[in-house]
Amino acid sequence: MKRHRSGEVWDFELEMPMSRDACDVILGLDGGTTSTVCICMAAMPLSNQSSDTVPVLARSLAGCSNHNSVGETAARETLEQVMAEALMKSGSNRFAVRAVCLAVSGVNHPTDQERILNWLRDIFPSHVKLFVQNDAVAALASGTMGRLHGCVLIAGTGTIAYGFTEDGREARAAGAGPILGDWGSGYGIAAQALTAVVKAHDGRGPQTMLTSSILRALELSLPDELIGWTYADPSWARIAALVPVVVSCAESGDQVSNKILLDSVQELAASVKAVVRRLGLCGEDGRSSFPLVMVGGVLEANKRWDIGKEVIKYISKDHPGACPIRPKVEPAVGAALLAWNYLMKESEGNLGR
Amino acid sequence: MKRHRSGEVWDFELEMPMSRDACDVILGLDGGTTSTVCICMAAMPLSNQSSDTVPVLARSLAGCSNHNSVGETAARETLEQVMAEALMKSGSNRFAVRAVCLAVSGVNHPTDQERILNWLRDIFPSHVKLFVQNDAVAALASGTMGRLHGCVLIAGTGTIAYGFTEDGREARAAGAGPILGDWGSGYGIAAQALTAVVKAHDGRGPQTMLTSSILRALELSLPDELIGWTYADPSWARIAALVPVVVSCAESGDQVSNKILLDSVQELAASVKAVVRRLGLCGEDGRSSFPLVMVGGVLEANKRWDIGKEVIKYISKDHPGACPIRPKVEPAVGAALLAWNYLMKESEGNLGR
Numbered sequence: 001m002k003r004h005r006s007g008e009v010w011d012f013e014l015e016m017p018m019s020r021d022a023c024d025v026i027l028g029l030d031g032g033t034t035s036t037v038c039i040c041m042a043a044m045p046l047s048n049q050s051s052d053t054v055p056v057l058a059r060s061l062a063g064c065s066n067h068n069s070v071g072e073t074a075a076r077e078t079l080e081q082v083m084a085e086a087l088m089k090s091g092s093n094r095f096a097v098r099a100v101c102l103a104v105s106g107v108n109h110p111t112d113q114e115r116i117l118n119w120l121r122d123i124f125p126s127h128v129k130l131f132v133q134n135d136a137v138a139a140l141a142s143g144t145m146g147r148l149h150g151c152v153l154i155a156g157t158g159t160i161a162y163g164f165t166e167d168g169r170e171a172r173a174a175g176a177g178p179i180l181g182d183w184g185s186g187y188g189i190a191a192q193a194l195t196a197v198v199k200a201h202d203g204r205g206p207q208t209m210l211t212s213s214i215l216r217a218l219e220l221s222l223p224d225e226l227i228g229w230t231y232a233d234p235s236w237a238r239i240a241a242l243v244p245v246v247v248s249c250a251e252s253g254d255q256v257s258n259k260i261l262l263d264s265v266q267e268l269a270a271s272v273k274a275v276v277r278r279l280g281l282c283g284e285d286g287r288s289s290f291p292l293v294m295v296g297g298v299l300e301a302n303k304r305w306d307i308g309k310e311v312i313k314y315i316s317k318d319h320p321g322a323c324p325i326r327p328k329v330e331p332a333v334g335a336a337l338l339a340w341n342y343l344m345k346e347s348e349g350n351l352g353r
Numbered sequence: 354m355k356r357h358r359s360g361e362v363w364d365f366e367l368e369m370p371m372s373r374d375a376c377d378v379i380l381g382l383d384g385g386t387t388s389t390v391c392i393c394m395a396a397m398p399l400s401n402q403s404s405d406t407v408p409v410l411a412r413s414l415a416g417c418s419n420h421n422s423v424g425e426t427a428a429r430e431t432l433e434q435v436m437a438e439a440l441m442k443s444g445s446n447r448f449a450v451r452a453v454c455l456a457v458s459g460v461n462h463p464t465d466q467e468r469i470l471n472w473l474r475d476i477f478p479s480h481v482k483l484f485v486q487n488d489a490v491a492a493l494a495s496g497t498m499g500r501l502h503g504c505v506l507i508a509g510t511g512t513i514a515y516g517f518t519e520d521g522r523e524a525r526a527a528g529a530g531p532i533l534g535d536w537g538s539g540y541g542i543a544a545q546a547l548t549a550v551v552k553a554h555d556g557r558g559p560q561t562m563l564t565s566s567i568l569r570a571l572e573l574s575l576p577d578e579l580i581g582w583t584y585a586d587p588s589w590a591r592i593a594a595l596v597p598v599v600v601s602c603a604e605s606g607d608q609v610s611n612k613i614l615l616d617s618v619q620e621l622a623a624s625v626k627a628v629v630r631r632l633g634l635c636g637e638d639g640r641s642s643f644p645l646v647m648v649g650g651v652l653e654a655n656k657r658w659d660i661g662k663e664v665i666k667y668i669s670k671d672h673p674g675a676c677p678i679r680p681k682v683e684p685a686v687g688a689a690l691l692a693w694n695y696l697m698k699e700s701e702g703n704l705g706r
Contacts, residue, residue, distance in 0.1 A: 108577070174555065174557070176551050179548075179583045180544075180547050180579060181544075181548030181551055191534075195533055198534055202525065202526040203630060227530065231421065274555055274557045275555075275556070
């Protein structure tokens with residue numbers, strides 16, 4: 001553990017007593033491609049499984065911490081800074097930390113985990129318990145209050161389904177990016193809508209309300225201009241931002257938009273079903289209950305054409321035991337709860353010995 | 354017209370008589386995103402509509418000349434250089450040129466045409482007739498020996514259908530890139546195949562022979578590694594290079610591959626049908642004949658599973674007058690023939706006055 005580093009992120013600790021008297025804390029971190037959130041939570045037993053009682057002491061925010069996008073050095077600096085800020089805001093320091101759970105996108109293999117664990121070992125005292133996970137795992141934990149059981153479906157710009165059995169087996173479906181078929185995602189929906197506009201324009205497809213709505217949203221005058229628009233900046237998030245336009249066209253009765261959303265529902269449901277089937281989450285009789293955590297802009301229940309609700313309907317047909325949960329806390333809190341649960345299991349294990 | 358420029362591309366002319374005695378020539382240029390071909394053809398009447406008699410004097414080759422990809426200055430230099438080389442190789446010079454037809458990708462609007470015409474005016478003497486077209490037009494002309502009538506279907510890495518009526522109306526379908534739905538293209542076929550592998554792996558789709566065949570072709574061991582492979586370099590041509598793997602799996606009876614190719618056939622046929630319908634190429638009775646020029650790696654007739662043949666079958670069902678043509682000359686020759694035909698029409702017009 002280093003007391004001083006370039007950038008002096010830990011200087012605030014010099015002005016505080018570096019003692020073990022402070023209230024013990026846990027750090028939970030959710031690192032995505034757009035932003036990174038870190039929360040500092042008091043390490044105390046939760047009175048019940050309710051989100052109202054989570055003792056969050058501080059929250060800090062930073063940019064991208066995906067090493068694939070910004071490189072290893074920048075990712076590491078961002079992670080260190082956002083954790084230091086959360087500790088400083090909570091009036092705490094590194095000696096008070098009992099556990100850290102980093103849930104970051106781009107963690108797919110044990111080698112990714114090991115590399116990030118090494119960074120953390122360099123920052124924290126040796127008594128601190130360290131956990132590294134894929135960000136989908138924190139999203140699951142945000143719905144189950146830290147319990148790793150069930151399946152999470154994330155559908156924002158991208159999409160992934162990720163599940164765990166109670167005995168620790170895991171499986172995922174989708175999450176491989178748009179080239180590799182994440183068609184239920186926000187990007188997928190918007191790309192299909194753009195395609196529908198081009199096809200209506202060149203005579204390959206039926207006319208659709210999407211043409212005028214999308215051109216208006218993008219401040220373009222002709223469908224031909226969409227070619228230049230997509231080439232100018234093919235970032236997935238920019239394209240996915242068109243999802244609300246598709247939803248509102250579908251709500252106005254546009255058949256093409258309706259079909260695009262129905263296809264998306266089937267794709268998203270197929271991801272969850274694949275995970276549930278592989279893990280046997282619905283039990284031998286097919287009726288066991290399991291948490292189904294729903295996260296991401298595409299699944300938000302604020303529209304008449306409710307994609308999330310339709311996905312649940314499709315899944316429930318095959319798996320009536322699916323218990324849909326829309327998390328009330330953010331994934332960073334899920335990560336902290338995950339760390340807390342690991343700690344509890346470990347101390348139970350120690351008591352048993 | 355400049356005699357000297359940086360790079361001295363026209364210096365060879367100083368060592369030749371700058372007279373009008375040399376045999377008159379025509380330059381035809383086909384500029385794509387990968388390479389640029391220029392041919393120099395003798396300006397003489399073609400004895401018949403046969404490709405054997407095209408009097409090509411020289412051919413030169415250069416890299417990308419799409420201004421969207423390499424920028425305006427580099428594109429311009431490449432175009433000038435490749436034309437100078439073709440003239441030099443043919444023992445000719447700029448005073449012997451009667452016409453130039455530049456067919457380059459990325460020419461979609463009159464403003465693109467006007468900008469490139471201005472470059473050409475800067476290079477050639479004022480008597481030279483100059484024409485600028487989309488590269489699909491040269492591909493059509495390569496099948497019709499320079500006549501702008503009928504429809505061309507290009508299916509390589511990308512795909513486009515482009516058609517002309519005899520009275521000069523034109524229409525296109527597809528050609529907007531993979532985000533905007535060019536699913537029949539080589540890229541489209543390969544992306545569907547990669548998706549099928551991921552879906553088979555995570556339980557969303559049926560098992561397929563594509564898994565072992567694609568992993569072997571890419572020297573990967575696990576389907577998970579495809580994520581890293583696509584992120585490492587998402588260039589369309591790199592992905593489209595997997596088409597032969599899909600075709601050979603389909604030939605071995607793999608159902609998933611077969612379905613991907615059938616879908617591609619329908620998409621490609623739909624592009625042509627849209628153009629034919631909009632231009633009324635099949636006449637009022639729906640049985641008029643029109644040239645259907647087929648170009649590009651995906652349509653090459655060298656497999657048992659022959660995508661090109663299937664596309665023709667689909668189109669002919671609706672439009673029995675479609676006369677499939679596989680060009681025997683390259684698009685650059687098509688561009689030169691196009692320029693020759695323009696010249697002929699012009700002189701006929703002058704005679705008529």
